[in-house]
Amino acid sequence: MDNATQEKLFAAAIPLFAEKGYAAVSIREIAKAADVNVSSISYYFRGKEGLYHAIIESHIGAISKAISSAEGLPPEERLRHYAKAISEIHTKKPYVIRFVQSELVNPTSAMDKILKKHLFSFYRFLNKAIQDGIDSGIFRDDLDVHHAALSLVGIMNFYFIAKPLFRDFLDTSVEADAAYAEQAVNIYLEGIRRK
Amino acid sequence: MDNATQEKLFAAAIPLFAEKGYAAVSIREIAKAADVNVSSISYYFRGKEGLYHAIIESHIGAISKAISSAEGLPPEERLRHYAKAISEIHTKKPYVIRFVQSELVNPTSAMDKILKKHLFSFYRFLNKAIQDGIDSGIFRDDLDVHHAALSLVGIMNFYFIAKPLFRDFLDTSVEADAAYAEQAVNIYLEGIRRK
DNA sequence: GTCTATATTGCGATAGAC
DNA sequence: GTCTATCGCAATATAGAC
Known part of the structure; x- marks a missing residue:
């Protein structure tokens, strides 16, 4: 992206789409x-949908990049790495969770065209880490792996969605976010650990 | 609600609003x-917004009712009761999670006018249960209570949001949902239990 | 209580001047 | 590459006939 107008559009559209959702934002508003x-x-973007897709693409790509560096670690470290990456992503791209959740709850064409394959890949990553942990004896062998994977995603992300609503009750600093992620992954790992 | 037309509108609008979000649904489509x-x-509803608000009100009221019956139980039972109530709500009102999440991620006027007070009340309920558990020595005393409350909400609900996307990998029966809730609350409670 | 017809506004997109 | 002007359409809402 090498044009000032293009970059201004891209930057201005991010918080609008993230906070109101695709349908509730007009191109006049963005402009x-x-x-x-x-x-x-x-x-520059061949229309409203093109701009939205470009934004979604850049955000989901950031998660994929962050997670991929965990490959090869032992199961528990892989999950801790995932948790840390998620928490860092939330500070680096504060709107990413809203885009993903928005598409999960009220999908647009971006879900099928862009997000789905990434989300399936994250899901496989977590499934494999949990299954490896069961096979190596560190996680409980009575776990439903699919359910356990979704539990981890849920426990890691909801805080970042709810934060704006509960801002009066929460410390909203970067350190607090990291502390959340640390406590959450500890609760989760303690909960699935073989005793 | 004692009129057939009114009831047909109400029933038809629920899945539309839930799946596409308020802004993406037109009144022509609903009609x-x-x-x-x-x-x-x-x-009957004084416009699109009135219809939406009526639906939101009925859905969030169901959660409030379900949770209120847990008052007075010991801390761990209170949290188990919450988990069970959530899971039952999801089968009884399959769209409730989409309405709440949609308003959390992309708030409309319904958030301030209707949902906020209920969500704060749920939050207080969970905070208190966790704090009581810490005070009575069954939960770890180094927990951040606010964070722990949001962790529980996250682990209990994400599965029900993600289910449609992962339907090829998951058993989508009512029993599977109950099994999810059971495993999730066990992971969580094991994770916050004092050792 | 239900319908048609319409008022009004805002939408996304683009042709064409500069 | 940027602008104005406008097209065509769909949105919500409502007045008024039945």
């Missing part, structure tokens, strides 16, 4: 926030 | 699905 002409959205 | 005239939405 105004970016302080550029409306028609430049079509010019 | 068509309900097989009634468009203008009856204004007649």
